[in-house]
Amino acid sequence: MLGGGAGLAKENTVSELTCLELAVGLWFAHLFSQMGAAGGAFRTAYLFSSRDAQQMPAGLLWGRATRAFANYVENLVVFVALDLGLIVIHHTAGFAPTVWIVARVIYLPLYLFNIVYVRTMAAGVAMISLLVMLYSLAGF
Numbered sequence: 037m038l039g040g041g042a043g044l045a046k047e048n049t050v051s052e053l054t055c056l057e058l059a060v061g062l063w064f065a066h067l068f069s070q071m072g073a074a075g076g077a078f079r080t081a082y083l084f085s086s087r088d089a090q091q092m093p094a095g096l097l098w099g100r101a102t103r104a105f106a107n108y109v110e111n112l113v114v115f116v117a118l119d120l121g122l123i124v125i126h127h128t129a130g131f132a133p134t135v136w137i138v139a140r141v142i143y144l145p146l147y148l149f150n151i152v153y154v155r156t157m158a159a160g161v162a163m164i165s166l167l168v169m170l171y172s173l174a175g176f
Contacts, residue, residue, distance in 0.1 A: 052122045055133035059115055062140055066105040069144065073101040097148060104147040108140065111162065118169040129172035136165035 050058075077098030078091055093099060115136055122129055139162035146155035 050131075050134045050137075052119050052128065052133055055137055056116065056119050056123070058137045059112060059119070059140075062137065062144075063108065063112060065141075066101075066108045066144060069148065070098070070101040070105050073098040073148075096150075100148050100150065104144055107147070107159075108144075111140070111166070114166055115169075118166060118173055121173045122169065125173070127172060127175075129169040132165045132168035132172065136162050136169070139165065 074093075077093035077095055115133075118129075119133055122133075139158045143155060143158040143162065146158055
């Protein structure tokens with residue numbers, strides 16, 4: 037069952053707190069993928085400089101990693117708000133937080149390797165998960 041409504045956490049679901057921790061870990065995965073891509077996109081001297089002058093990156097991967105990271109941060113804010121709300125009122129959204137984490141884990145490599153339609157499906161699943169969490173937080 038996706039939405040657990042106002043019930044207490046089930047034994048067979050990953051807790052909202054665990055999902056919050058995983059979401060932070062995924063933030064680091066995005067950060068490190070962007071940093072790794074920067075190594076191939078810019079010269080080392082530029083990476084260790086104050087970057088006062090803009091330099092054009094080589095290749096596309098750094099730009100994709102940067103956009104994927106920005107997209108993740110935009111979605112992370114909503115996820116954290118909903119997840120913390122569920123934790124505070126001692127409610128659960130069933131599998132929705134876990135599905136959001138899985139969808140966002142899948143989304144990163146799909147974005148980096150420009151697999152557009154499947155990437156959009158992963159983003160859609162993540163958005164539906166956020167809606168289920170909102171629905172559960174509202175007490176339905």
